[in-house]
Each structure stands twice: as C-alpha cells, then as structure tokens.
Amino acid sequence: MFELAAYGARRRVRGALALSVGLSAFSGLYAAFFPSVTEGIDLDQYAESLPPVFVEAFGLRSLGSIEGFLATELYQFAWVILLGLYLAYSAASLVAGDVDSERIDVLLALPVSRARLVGEKFLSVAPGVLVINVVVAAATWAATRAIGYPVGAVDLAAVHLLSLPYLFACAAVGLAFSVAVDRESVAQRAAMATVFGLFLLESVVGTTDYDWLGYAAPMRYYDPTAILVDGTWDLGGAAILTAATLALVAASQQYFRRKDVN
Template sequence: MSATAILRLESRKRVRGSVALVVALGLLAAMYFSIFPSFEDEVDDVMEAFPEYFFDIFGIEALHTIEGFIAAEIYSFFWIVLVGIYFAYIGAGLIATDIDERRMDLTLSYPISRESVILQKVAALWVPLVVLNVAVPAVVYVGALAIGESFDPVALAMVHLLSIPYLLVCGAIGLLLSVVAPRVRTARAAAIVLVFVLWLIDGVSRLDDDYEWIGVVTPSRYYDETAILVREEYAYGDAGVLLIVFLVLLAVAVLTFSRRDL
C-alpha cells in the first residue's frame, strides 16, 4: 500500500456525492433566482406575514436585495444546515464504515499507522470542499447576472471561503462520533441530529439577550453568511476559532482511534 493510497481512494469516493449536491443546490438556486423579480415587489408583505423572531433565528435581513434574498434562501439554511449535515454524515462514516464492514482489519494489516489512516481519510474532504466552493458560487454569480442582478465577487467568494472552517468542524464532529460509536448507523444518525440541534440552539439563543451566550458553543455562531453578503463584514477571527475547534476535534478523534480496540 502506497503512502497516499487511502487518500486517493477516499477522494474518488467523494466525487459523485459532491457533484450530486452541486446539481441539487444549482436547481434550488435557479428556482430562487426565477422567484426574485416578482418577490422583490412583495417583500414588505412577506416580512409582515412572519413574526420577527423568525428573521432573528435565520439571521435574515435586507430581503429586498439580491444579496439578502440569496443569503436567506440558500445560505442561511441549505448551506449552513444541509451542507453542514452532509459533511457530518461523511465524517461519521470515515472510520465506522470500515469497522462495520471488516475492512479496517485488512487496512491495518499493512505497514500503516492508525494516525495515517484517519488523517488520509479526513484529507479526502478536500474534494467536496473544492467542488462545492467553486461550483456553487459560479452558479450563484451567473444566476444573478441572468436576471439582471449582480453580486460583489469578493463578498461571494468570502461567503464560501469563510464557510470552509465551519464545514470542517461539522466533518470533525462526525469523525469523532465515527471513532466512538458502536455502529456506522449510530454515528451518522448522531452526527445529523447534533449538527441540526447545534444550529437550532444558536438560532433560538439569539431571541433572548439573557440566553444568547449559550450560542457560543455552536459552530454556526462563528459563521454569518448574511453579514458577509449584505454588509461585507469578514470575521476572520471567528474563522480562526472554528479552525482551532476543528484541529482539537481531529486530535481527539486521532487519539481515540489510536487507542481503540477493534
């Protein structure tokens, strides 16, 4: 087994799912861009139809602009929640799948350390990170031009660049569950639920200043897509916090896996 065999194998596995997710997000984007011209005239009625806390939970603002509309319709839920869950789901299967299917014993029979196995599997996340964060902004940018609107290309690039630490944390949450859960189904289910609940806690905690501090433990608190697209505010410090959390979770997962009995 070559030094990068696992990385290459895992990278190939991620291509199909990444492309499928791009297609799904592209279709959603096309639908929302087709809606925006008529929605722009009805935005006041829409905002009056929903309670104020609804906008606070999702961090929605400036719906009358293409930036605020797309931030609300695509990034505030589909990107943060669904793509985050996708990375957590992948992470939850990285180790547990091979253990369940008895492939891990074969892999470790080669002269390769457990640390190398887990690091190569995590490194394969570069595929969905690159595919999604290149293809989706291209679709969004072209879609805006198609309806006579436009995005600041820097802000659009930053909303994706600064999402990478967040997605890595979601993947690391799944990875940690992958090395501690008894079954891959358990790891995946727990990862999905945990990422969703953390996002929900973040949103609900914003409704009351007395409880807002609870959200500091949630990854989504450190990634604000609306601030990036609408206000062009780039929180590099928050991205740094997420990167540190990712490295800590990765280190704990590596240490746990290296000591686990298979």
C-alpha cells in the same frame, strides 16, 4: 503519501458533483424567482412581522435585495443547515463504516499508523467540499448576472471561502462520532442530531440572556447574511472554527489510537 485520502476522495467525487449540480439548480431557481417575488411586495416588512427567533435563525434581513434574498433562501438554509448536516452524516461513516463492515482489519494491516488513517480519512472529504463551493459559486455568479441583479464577486467568493471552516467543523463532528461509535448508522444519526441540535441551540438562545450557550455552536461563527448584505467578514470566527476542527481531528486520532477495535 496520502494514498488513503486520494482513494476516499475519488469514491466521493460523484456524490460531490451530483450535489453541486443540485445546489446550482436551486441557486439558479432562486435567482430566477427574485425579480417576480419582490415586485410589489415589501419582503423586509414581512420579515419584521415574524418571531425574532425565526428571524435570527435564518438571517432574515434585506430580503428586498438579491444579496439578502440569496443569503436567506440559499446560504442560511442550504449551506448552514443542509450541507452542514450532510457533511456531519457523511463524515460519520469514515471510520465507523469500515468497522461496521469489518474492512477495518484490512486497513489496520497496512503499514500506516492509526492516527494517519483517521487523518487521511478526514482529508478525503476536502476535495468534495471544494468542488461544491467552486461550482455553486460560479453558478450563482452567472445566474445573478443573467437576471440583471449581479452579486458582488468579492463578497460571493468570501461567503464560499468562509464557509469552508464551518463545513469542515461539521465534518469533524461526524469524524468524532465515527471513531467513538462502531455502528455506522448510529454514528450518522448521532452526528446529524448533534449538528442540528447546536443549530437549534444557537437559534433559541441568540436573543436571550443565555446567549453565551451559543458559543458552542459552529453556526455562531459563520453568517452568510453579514457577508453578503453588510460586507462583514468574520475572520476571527473562521479562525475559531479552524482551531475547533483541528482539535476534534486530533482528539479523534488520539482516541482511535487507543481504541480496541472489535
């Protein structure tokens, strides 16, 4: 049971550890810069001079506090954009990679259903996502205490826990393209373009009369700035992202069951 998921997770663990180290280094670097960057500079006043769309897109609030600074520099950028794009890109190869390389014939010959194959392929992403969150959370906690500006442990844990539904939703977008497109490179590019396009959509319409269009973007339901700065946890948004992820995975399983794999 879950042999395919375990095998896939083992293949991805090295990449997850490397990404964890890189993001932890960024976190430590941002924390180290914070005291000197904020000395004698009113970052909040600077943020107010920027276009509202830019402020909305990157959650530029309370930059003079360590919570607001990290929310903008680390989480809004590295988590919402970079890590979301990475997981969409990575998940887009889960099935399409095997089809493109013709390994899919071997997998389909195993005594497992197509739905289980797709489901376990998706589950193989989970351990890496958990490793990244645990390592970076620990590194950020240690770095902020080392500089004398500690971030609240509860809110820091919350910003990482509530990122899981968002990150899995991005991965589910990649999975959908992975079963729909046979060429791995096409699936990867389409998944990244979709996630980034949804980010741009949410950024552009968020301050307009067409705000309702942003409900299609997973970024609408995960706000690191609200968690770290305001202590506000959007549990409803997390539930919506979880439901969307399950729906995309189920739809991907159903589609692959009926698909003629050449």
